[in-house]
Amino acid sequence: MGFNCGIVGLPNVGKSTIFNALTKAGAESANYPFCTIDPNRGMVPVPDERMDFIVEKVKPQSVVPTAMEFIDIAGLVKGASGGEGLGNQFLSHIREVDAVAHVVRCFDDPNVVHVEGSVDPLRDIEIINTELLMSDMEMLERAIQRTSRAAKSGDKELKKKLDIMEKLLAEVSEGKLIRSIEGYEALVAELKEYPFITAKPVMYVANVDEETLHEDNEAVKKVRELASGENAEVVKISGSIESEIAELDPEEAREFLDSMGLERSGLEAMIETGYTLLNLLTFFTAGEKEVKAWTITKGLSAQKAAGKIHSDIERGFIRAEVTSYSDFEELGSMQIAKEKGKMRLEGKEYVVQDGDIIYFRFNV
Known part of the structure:
Protein backbone atom coordinates (compact mmCIF):
# COMPACT_ATOMS: atom_id res chain seq x y z
CA MET A 1 0.00 0.00 0.00
CA LEU A 278 5.21 12.22 3.05
CA ASN A 279 8.30 12.41 0.82
CA LEU A 280 7.33 9.29 -1.15
CA LEU A 281 8.22 7.86 -4.55
CA THR A 282 7.16 4.91 -6.69
CA PHE A 283 9.34 2.22 -8.21
CA PHE A 284 8.24 -0.71 -10.36
CA THR A 285 8.91 -4.41 -10.79
CA ALA A 286 8.05 -5.64 -14.26
CA GLY A 287 7.96 -9.06 -15.89
CA GLU A 288 5.70 -11.28 -17.97
CA LYS A 289 3.90 -12.55 -14.88
CA GLU A 290 3.32 -9.22 -13.18
CA VAL A 291 3.87 -5.49 -13.28
CA LYS A 292 3.66 -4.00 -9.81
CA ALA A 293 4.09 -0.52 -8.33
CA TRP A 294 5.71 -0.03 -4.94
CA THR A 295 5.63 3.08 -2.74
CA ILE A 296 8.65 3.87 -0.56
CA THR A 297 10.17 6.86 1.22
CA LYS A 298 12.64 8.91 -0.81
CA GLY A 299 16.27 8.17 0.03
CA LEU A 300 15.73 4.44 0.63
CA SER A 301 18.53 2.10 -0.46
CA ALA A 302 18.01 -0.70 -2.96
CA GLN A 303 18.40 -3.31 -0.23
CA LYS A 304 15.78 -1.63 1.99
CA ALA A 305 13.47 -1.22 -1.00
CA ALA A 306 13.83 -4.95 -1.66
CA GLY A 307 12.59 -5.53 1.88
CA LYS A 308 9.30 -3.85 0.94
CA ILE A 309 8.72 -6.77 -1.41
CA HIS A 310 9.88 -9.50 0.97
CA SER A 311 12.25 -9.72 3.93
CA ASP A 312 14.00 -12.71 2.29
CA ILE A 313 14.94 -10.53 -0.71
CA GLU A 314 16.41 -7.89 1.59
CA ARG A 315 18.32 -10.50 3.60
CA GLY A 316 19.73 -12.30 0.57
CA PHE A 317 20.24 -9.19 -1.58
CA ILE A 318 22.98 -9.56 -4.22
CA ARG A 319 22.33 -6.71 -6.64
CA ALA A 320 19.61 -4.68 -8.31
CA GLU A 321 19.19 -4.53 -12.08
CA VAL A 322 17.87 -1.01 -12.60
CA THR A 323 16.38 0.71 -15.65
CA SER A 324 15.22 4.31 -15.29
CA TYR A 325 11.70 4.97 -16.50
CA SER A 326 12.93 7.65 -18.93
CA ASP A 327 15.22 5.10 -20.64
CA PHE A 328 12.44 2.51 -20.78
CA GLU A 329 10.03 5.08 -22.21
CA GLU A 330 12.54 5.97 -24.93
CA LEU A 331 13.39 2.36 -25.83
CA GLY A 332 10.07 0.62 -25.09
CA SER A 333 11.63 -2.69 -24.10
CA MET A 334 13.56 -4.13 -21.17
CA GLN A 335 15.55 -6.30 -23.56
CA ILE A 336 16.58 -3.34 -25.72
CA ALA A 337 17.44 -1.38 -22.57
CA LYS A 338 19.76 -4.21 -21.56
CA GLU A 339 21.34 -4.43 -25.02
CA LYS A 340 21.90 -0.66 -25.09
CA GLY A 341 23.58 -0.71 -21.69
CA LYS A 342 20.73 1.20 -20.04
CA MET A 343 20.06 -1.55 -17.51
CA ARG A 344 22.52 -0.83 -14.68
CA LEU A 345 23.81 -3.18 -12.01
CA GLU A 346 23.54 -1.45 -8.64
CA GLY A 347 24.63 -2.52 -5.16
CA LYS A 348 22.76 -2.50 -1.87
CA GLU A 349 23.60 1.16 -1.12
CA TYR A 350 22.11 2.47 -4.38
CA VAL A 351 19.41 5.08 -3.61
CA VAL A 352 16.22 4.19 -5.49
CA GLN A 353 14.89 6.93 -7.79
CA ASP A 354 11.29 7.72 -8.67
CA GLY A 355 10.18 5.60 -11.62
CA ASP A 356 13.02 3.06 -11.44
CA ILE A 357 12.16 -0.36 -12.86
CA ILE A 358 14.05 -2.88 -10.74
CA TYR A 359 14.77 -6.60 -10.81
CA PHE A 360 16.33 -7.82 -7.56
CA ARG A 361 18.88 -10.64 -7.53
CA PHE A 362 19.11 -12.45 -4.20
CA ASN A 363 20.10 -15.67 -2.45
CA VAL A 364 17.39 -17.67 -0.72
Whole structure:
Protein backbone atom coordinates (compact mmCIF):
# COMPACT_ATOMS: atom_id res chain seq x y z
CA MET A 1 0.00 0.00 0.00
CA GLY A 2 1.12 3.56 -0.64
CA PHE A 3 -0.10 5.42 2.45
CA ASN A 4 -3.28 6.15 4.36
CA CYS A 5 -4.94 9.50 4.80
CA GLY A 6 -7.53 10.42 7.41
CA ILE A 7 -10.24 12.82 6.26
CA VAL A 8 -11.27 15.17 9.07
CA GLY A 9 -13.29 18.35 9.49
CA LEU A 10 -16.37 19.80 11.09
CA PRO A 11 -19.70 18.05 10.43
CA ASN A 12 -21.39 18.97 7.11
CA VAL A 13 -18.33 20.37 5.35
CA GLY A 14 -18.43 17.65 2.66
CA LYS A 15 -16.13 15.03 4.13
CA SER A 16 -18.27 12.00 3.39
CA THR A 17 -19.30 13.36 -0.02
CA ILE A 18 -15.63 13.71 -0.97
CA PHE A 19 -14.77 10.31 0.57
CA ASN A 20 -17.52 8.62 -1.45
CA ALA A 21 -16.45 10.33 -4.66
CA LEU A 22 -12.79 9.39 -4.19
CA THR A 23 -13.31 5.79 -3.07
CA LYS A 24 -16.75 4.89 -4.46
CA ALA A 25 -17.25 3.27 -1.07
CA GLY A 26 -20.86 4.34 -0.59
CA ALA A 27 -20.46 5.68 2.94
CA GLU A 28 -23.53 7.39 4.37
CA SER A 29 -23.60 11.09 3.58
CA ALA A 30 -26.35 13.28 4.98
CA ASN A 31 -27.21 16.87 5.86
CA TYR A 32 -26.84 16.44 9.63
CA PRO A 33 -23.94 16.03 12.07
CA PHE A 34 -22.46 12.61 12.92
CA CYS A 35 -23.83 10.60 10.02
CA THR A 36 -20.35 9.01 10.19
CA ILE A 37 -19.69 7.31 13.53
CA ASP A 38 -17.27 4.46 12.87
CA PRO A 39 -14.58 5.43 10.36
CA ASN A 40 -15.27 4.36 6.78
CA ARG A 41 -12.29 3.02 4.85
CA GLY A 42 -11.70 2.87 1.12
CA MET A 43 -8.73 1.73 -0.96
CA VAL A 44 -7.98 3.66 -4.15
CA PRO A 45 -5.50 2.54 -6.83
CA VAL A 46 -2.94 5.28 -7.43
CA PRO A 47 -3.23 6.40 -11.08
CA ASP A 48 0.17 6.46 -12.80
CA GLU A 49 0.65 6.98 -16.54
CA ARG A 50 4.14 5.47 -16.28
CA MET A 51 2.68 2.20 -15.08
CA ASP A 52 0.12 2.25 -17.90
CA PHE A 53 2.99 2.58 -20.41
CA ILE A 54 5.00 -0.22 -18.80
CA VAL A 55 1.96 -2.51 -18.87
CA GLU A 56 1.32 -1.65 -22.53
CA LYS A 57 4.86 -2.68 -23.48
CA VAL A 58 5.44 -5.64 -21.15
CA LYS A 59 1.92 -7.13 -21.44
CA PRO A 60 2.00 -8.96 -18.09
CA GLN A 61 -0.48 -11.56 -16.86
CA SER A 62 -1.43 -9.35 -13.92
CA VAL A 63 -1.13 -5.71 -12.87
CA VAL A 64 -0.90 -4.48 -9.27
CA PRO A 65 -0.89 -0.70 -8.77
CA THR A 66 0.08 0.83 -5.47
CA ALA A 67 -2.87 2.09 -3.44
CA MET A 68 -3.89 4.87 -1.09
CA GLU A 69 -6.29 4.26 1.78
CA PHE A 70 -8.74 7.02 2.69
CA ILE A 71 -10.33 6.93 6.14
CA ASP A 72 -13.45 9.05 6.67
CA ILE A 73 -13.38 10.09 10.33
CA ALA A 74 -16.52 11.52 11.91
CA GLY A 75 -16.91 15.28 12.09
CA LEU A 76 -15.23 16.83 15.12
CA VAL A 77 -16.93 19.57 17.14
CA LYS A 78 -15.94 22.02 19.87
CA GLY A 79 -15.04 20.04 22.97
CA ALA A 80 -14.02 16.89 21.07
CA SER A 81 -10.81 16.60 23.10
CA GLY A 82 -13.01 16.50 26.19
CA GLY A 83 -15.27 13.83 24.77
CA GLU A 84 -17.95 15.96 23.06
CA GLY A 85 -19.55 14.22 20.08
CA LEU A 86 -17.67 10.98 20.84
CA GLY A 87 -14.56 13.11 20.31
CA ASN A 88 -12.00 10.93 22.09
CA GLN A 89 -12.97 7.95 19.94
CA PHE A 90 -12.62 10.00 16.76
CA LEU A 91 -9.29 11.52 17.83
CA SER A 92 -7.87 8.03 18.39
CA HIS A 93 -8.67 7.19 14.76
CA ILE A 94 -6.71 10.23 13.56
CA ARG A 95 -3.62 9.07 15.45
CA GLU A 96 -3.46 5.95 13.27
CA VAL A 97 -3.05 7.67 9.87
CA ASP A 98 0.05 8.73 7.92
CA ALA A 99 -1.37 12.08 6.79
CA VAL A 100 -4.43 14.21 7.47
CA ALA A 101 -6.77 15.71 4.87
CA HIS A 102 -8.63 18.52 6.66
CA VAL A 103 -11.75 19.33 4.64
CA VAL A 104 -12.79 22.97 4.89
CA ARG A 105 -16.03 24.31 3.43
CA CYS A 106 -15.33 27.24 1.09
CA PHE A 107 -18.74 27.62 -0.59
CA ASP A 108 -22.15 29.00 0.31
CA ASP A 109 -25.27 26.84 -0.05
CA PRO A 110 -28.44 27.64 1.91
CA ASN A 111 -29.57 24.03 1.42
CA VAL A 112 -26.59 22.61 3.34
CA VAL A 113 -26.61 23.46 7.05
CA HIS A 114 -23.30 24.58 8.56
CA VAL A 115 -22.85 23.33 12.12
CA GLU A 116 -21.51 26.78 13.16
CA GLY A 117 -24.26 28.68 11.32
CA SER A 118 -22.11 30.34 8.64
CA VAL A 119 -19.21 29.71 6.25
CA ASP A 120 -15.92 30.84 7.80
CA PRO A 121 -12.97 28.59 6.92
CA LEU A 122 -10.48 30.15 9.35
CA ARG A 123 -12.89 29.76 12.27
CA ASP A 124 -13.57 26.16 11.25
CA ILE A 125 -9.87 25.36 11.00
CA GLU A 126 -9.23 26.94 14.39
CA ILE A 127 -11.96 24.81 16.00
CA ILE A 128 -10.46 21.58 14.67
CA ASN A 129 -6.84 22.56 15.34
CA THR A 130 -7.70 23.60 18.89
CA GLU A 131 -9.19 20.18 19.60
CA LEU A 132 -6.17 18.43 18.07
CA LEU A 133 -3.80 20.63 20.09
CA MET A 134 -5.71 19.93 23.31
CA SER A 135 -5.47 16.21 22.63
CA ASP A 136 -1.70 16.42 22.02
CA MET A 137 -1.29 18.56 25.13
CA GLU A 138 -3.06 15.94 27.22
CA MET A 139 -0.84 13.22 25.77
CA LEU A 140 2.29 15.25 26.54
CA GLU A 141 1.20 15.97 30.10
CA ARG A 142 0.59 12.28 30.80
CA ALA A 143 3.88 11.31 29.14
CA ILE A 144 5.81 13.88 31.21
CA GLN A 145 4.31 12.53 34.44
CA ARG A 146 5.31 8.96 33.60
CA THR A 147 8.75 9.88 32.27
CA SER A 148 9.53 12.18 35.22
CA ARG A 149 9.06 9.30 37.63
CA ALA A 150 11.15 6.92 35.52
CA ALA A 151 13.90 9.50 34.87
CA LYS A 152 14.65 9.75 38.59
CA SER A 153 16.76 6.63 38.13
CA GLY A 154 19.31 8.80 36.31
CA ASP A 155 18.70 7.30 32.86
CA LYS A 156 20.19 9.82 30.38
CA GLU A 157 17.94 8.74 27.49
CA LEU A 158 14.82 9.26 29.58
CA LYS A 159 16.11 12.66 30.70
CA LYS A 160 16.65 13.62 27.05
CA LYS A 161 13.09 12.54 26.19
CA LEU A 162 11.73 14.46 29.15
CA ASP A 163 13.49 17.65 28.01
CA ILE A 164 11.96 17.26 24.52
CA MET A 165 8.50 16.64 25.93
CA GLU A 166 8.70 19.73 28.11
CA LYS A 167 9.88 21.83 25.15
CA LEU A 168 6.98 20.58 23.02
CA LEU A 169 4.46 21.13 25.81
CA ALA A 170 5.61 24.73 26.25
CA GLU A 171 5.09 25.39 22.52
CA VAL A 172 1.77 23.55 22.29
CA SER A 173 0.49 25.40 25.36
CA GLU A 174 1.08 28.62 23.41
CA GLY A 175 -1.20 27.33 20.65
CA LYS A 176 1.53 26.13 18.26
CA LEU A 177 0.84 23.07 16.14
CA ILE A 178 3.79 20.68 16.52
CA ARG A 179 4.44 20.66 12.76
CA SER A 180 4.91 24.44 12.84
CA ILE A 181 7.66 24.26 15.51
CA GLU A 182 11.14 24.78 14.10
CA GLY A 183 13.05 21.47 13.93
CA TYR A 184 10.00 19.47 14.98
CA GLU A 185 10.94 16.45 12.83
CA ALA A 186 14.04 15.71 14.93
CA LEU A 187 12.12 16.26 18.17
CA VAL A 188 9.25 13.97 17.19
CA ALA A 189 11.70 11.32 15.93
CA GLU A 190 12.96 11.00 19.52
CA LEU A 191 9.39 10.33 20.69
CA LYS A 192 8.26 7.77 18.11
CA GLU A 193 6.03 5.97 20.59
CA TYR A 194 3.79 9.03 20.83
CA PRO A 195 1.56 9.58 17.76
CA PHE A 196 1.07 13.34 18.04
CA ILE A 197 -1.77 14.43 15.77
CA THR A 198 -0.52 17.97 15.11
CA ALA A 199 2.86 16.60 14.01
CA LYS A 200 1.24 14.72 11.13
CA PRO A 201 1.53 16.14 7.61
CA VAL A 202 -1.65 18.02 6.67
CA MET A 203 -3.33 19.03 3.45
CA TYR A 204 -6.23 21.44 3.74
CA VAL A 205 -8.88 20.32 1.26
CA ALA A 206 -10.82 23.43 0.23
CA ASN A 207 -14.26 22.16 -0.80
CA VAL A 208 -15.49 24.66 -3.38
CA ASP A 209 -18.26 25.14 -5.92
CA GLU A 210 -17.72 24.73 -9.67
CA GLU A 211 -16.93 28.40 -10.33
CA THR A 212 -14.15 28.50 -7.73
CA LEU A 213 -12.29 25.58 -9.29
CA HIS A 214 -10.70 27.99 -11.78
CA GLU A 215 -10.18 31.05 -9.62
CA ASP A 216 -9.79 31.19 -5.84
CA ASN A 217 -12.56 32.89 -3.90
CA GLU A 218 -11.79 34.83 -0.72
CA ALA A 219 -12.35 31.76 1.48
CA VAL A 220 -9.75 29.72 -0.42
CA LYS A 221 -7.27 32.62 -0.36
CA LYS A 222 -7.57 32.73 3.43
CA VAL A 223 -6.93 28.99 3.68
CA ARG A 224 -3.83 29.25 1.47
CA GLU A 225 -2.45 32.10 3.56
CA LEU A 226 -2.95 30.19 6.79
CA ALA A 227 -1.42 26.99 5.38
CA SER A 228 1.70 28.80 4.19
CA GLY A 229 2.62 29.61 7.78
CA GLU A 230 1.70 26.19 9.10
CA ASN A 231 3.87 23.82 7.06
CA ALA A 232 0.72 22.52 5.35
CA GLU A 233 -0.50 22.13 1.75
CA VAL A 234 -3.79 23.15 0.12
CA VAL A 235 -5.78 21.12 -2.40
CA LYS A 236 -8.84 22.67 -4.03
CA ILE A 237 -11.61 20.20 -4.82
CA SER A 238 -15.32 20.29 -5.58
CA GLY A 239 -17.16 17.47 -3.87
CA SER A 240 -20.08 17.77 -6.28
CA ILE A 241 -17.82 17.61 -9.36
CA GLU A 242 -15.88 14.65 -7.96
CA SER A 243 -19.21 12.88 -7.36
CA GLU A 244 -20.00 13.27 -11.06
CA ILE A 245 -16.55 12.02 -12.10
CA ALA A 246 -16.98 8.96 -9.87
CA GLU A 247 -19.92 7.84 -12.03
CA LEU A 248 -17.84 7.83 -15.23
CA ASP A 249 -15.42 5.31 -16.71
CA PRO A 250 -11.78 6.51 -17.08
CA GLU A 251 -12.14 7.68 -20.68
CA GLU A 252 -15.36 9.57 -19.99
CA ALA A 253 -13.82 11.07 -16.85
CA ARG A 254 -10.87 12.38 -18.88
CA GLU A 255 -13.23 13.95 -21.43
CA PHE A 256 -15.28 15.48 -18.62
CA LEU A 257 -12.19 17.02 -17.01
CA ASP A 258 -11.09 18.41 -20.38
CA SER A 259 -14.53 19.96 -20.91
CA MET A 260 -14.23 21.59 -17.47
CA GLY A 261 -10.76 22.91 -18.29
CA LEU A 262 -9.18 20.81 -15.53
CA GLU A 263 -5.85 19.02 -15.85
CA ARG A 264 -6.51 16.47 -13.12
CA SER A 265 -9.19 15.19 -10.78
CA GLY A 266 -9.36 15.98 -7.08
CA LEU A 267 -8.26 12.41 -6.34
CA GLU A 268 -5.10 12.85 -8.42
CA ALA A 269 -4.39 16.19 -6.72
CA MET A 270 -4.80 14.69 -3.25
CA ILE A 271 -2.57 11.70 -4.06
CA GLU A 272 0.14 13.90 -5.55
CA THR A 273 0.01 16.20 -2.53
CA GLY A 274 0.11 13.22 -0.18
CA TYR A 275 3.26 11.90 -1.87
CA THR A 276 4.86 15.34 -1.50
CA LEU A 277 3.88 15.66 2.17
CA LEU A 278 5.21 12.22 3.05
CA ASN A 279 8.30 12.41 0.82
CA LEU A 280 7.33 9.29 -1.15
CA LEU A 281 8.22 7.86 -4.55
CA THR A 282 7.16 4.91 -6.69
CA PHE A 283 9.34 2.22 -8.21
CA PHE A 284 8.24 -0.71 -10.36
CA THR A 285 8.91 -4.41 -10.79
CA ALA A 286 8.05 -5.64 -14.26
CA GLY A 287 7.96 -9.06 -15.89
CA GLU A 288 5.70 -11.28 -17.97
CA LYS A 289 3.90 -12.55 -14.88
CA GLU A 290 3.32 -9.22 -13.18
CA VAL A 291 3.87 -5.49 -13.28
CA LYS A 292 3.66 -4.00 -9.81
CA ALA A 293 4.09 -0.52 -8.33
CA TRP A 294 5.71 -0.03 -4.94
CA THR A 295 5.63 3.08 -2.74
CA ILE A 296 8.65 3.87 -0.56
CA THR A 297 10.17 6.86 1.22
CA LYS A 298 12.64 8.91 -0.81
CA GLY A 299 16.27 8.17 0.03
CA LEU A 300 15.73 4.44 0.63
CA SER A 301 18.53 2.10 -0.46
CA ALA A 302 18.01 -0.70 -2.96
CA GLN A 303 18.40 -3.31 -0.23
CA LYS A 304 15.78 -1.63 1.99
CA ALA A 305 13.47 -1.22 -1.00
CA ALA A 306 13.83 -4.95 -1.66
CA GLY A 307 12.59 -5.53 1.88
CA LYS A 308 9.30 -3.85 0.94
CA ILE A 309 8.72 -6.77 -1.41
CA HIS A 310 9.88 -9.50 0.97
CA SER A 311 12.25 -9.72 3.93
CA ASP A 312 14.00 -12.71 2.29
CA ILE A 313 14.94 -10.53 -0.71
CA GLU A 314 16.41 -7.89 1.59
CA ARG A 315 18.32 -10.50 3.60
CA GLY A 316 19.73 -12.30 0.57
CA PHE A 317 20.24 -9.19 -1.58
CA ILE A 318 22.98 -9.56 -4.22
CA ARG A 319 22.33 -6.71 -6.64
CA ALA A 320 19.61 -4.68 -8.31
CA GLU A 321 19.19 -4.53 -12.08
CA VAL A 322 17.87 -1.01 -12.60
CA THR A 323 16.38 0.71 -15.65
CA SER A 324 15.22 4.31 -15.29
CA TYR A 325 11.70 4.97 -16.50
CA SER A 326 12.93 7.65 -18.93
CA ASP A 327 15.22 5.10 -20.64
CA PHE A 328 12.44 2.51 -20.78
CA GLU A 329 10.03 5.08 -22.21
CA GLU A 330 12.54 5.97 -24.93
CA LEU A 331 13.39 2.36 -25.83
CA GLY A 332 10.07 0.62 -25.09
CA SER A 333 11.63 -2.69 -24.10
CA MET A 334 13.56 -4.13 -21.17
CA GLN A 335 15.55 -6.30 -23.56
CA ILE A 336 16.58 -3.34 -25.72
CA ALA A 337 17.44 -1.38 -22.57
CA LYS A 338 19.76 -4.21 -21.56
CA GLU A 339 21.34 -4.43 -25.02
CA LYS A 340 21.90 -0.66 -25.09
CA GLY A 341 23.58 -0.71 -21.69
CA LYS A 342 20.73 1.20 -20.04
CA MET A 343 20.06 -1.55 -17.51
CA ARG A 344 22.52 -0.83 -14.68
CA LEU A 345 23.81 -3.18 -12.01
CA GLU A 346 23.54 -1.45 -8.64
CA GLY A 347 24.63 -2.52 -5.16
CA LYS A 348 22.76 -2.50 -1.87
CA GLU A 349 23.60 1.16 -1.12
CA TYR A 350 22.11 2.47 -4.38
CA VAL A 351 19.41 5.08 -3.61
CA VAL A 352 16.22 4.19 -5.49
CA GLN A 353 14.89 6.93 -7.79
CA ASP A 354 11.29 7.72 -8.67
CA GLY A 355 10.18 5.60 -11.62
CA ASP A 356 13.02 3.06 -11.44
CA ILE A 357 12.16 -0.36 -12.86
CA ILE A 358 14.05 -2.88 -10.74
CA TYR A 359 14.77 -6.60 -10.81
CA PHE A 360 16.33 -7.82 -7.56
CA ARG A 361 18.88 -10.64 -7.53
CA PHE A 362 19.11 -12.45 -4.20
CA ASN A 363 20.10 -15.67 -2.45
CA VAL A 364 17.39 -17.67 -0.72
